[in-house]
Amino acid sequence: MHTADALKGGETTRRLALLPTWRETRLFSEREQAALRWTEAITRVSETHVPDEDWAAVRPRFSEQEVMDLTLLIIASC
Helix, strand or coil: CHHHHHHHCCCCHHHHHCHHHCCCCCCCCHHHHHHHHHHHHHHCHHHHCCCHHHHHHHHHHCCHHHHHHHHHHHHHHC
């Protein structure tokens, strides 16, 4: 479902295929990398309690409202 939505939204199959390796590829912008890092942190909150470095990566690239929206989107998708 999410893949189909991403493709309809203009995402490429290449980037979707490389998503699991987002840390190793240069296909994702710093903002996208921060969002992916935040997604992993929120998804693993019971294990990691959202490390400070993950917050430090997301905060300068997103407004307070965007962080809130992103966090709610992550929670709703879990």
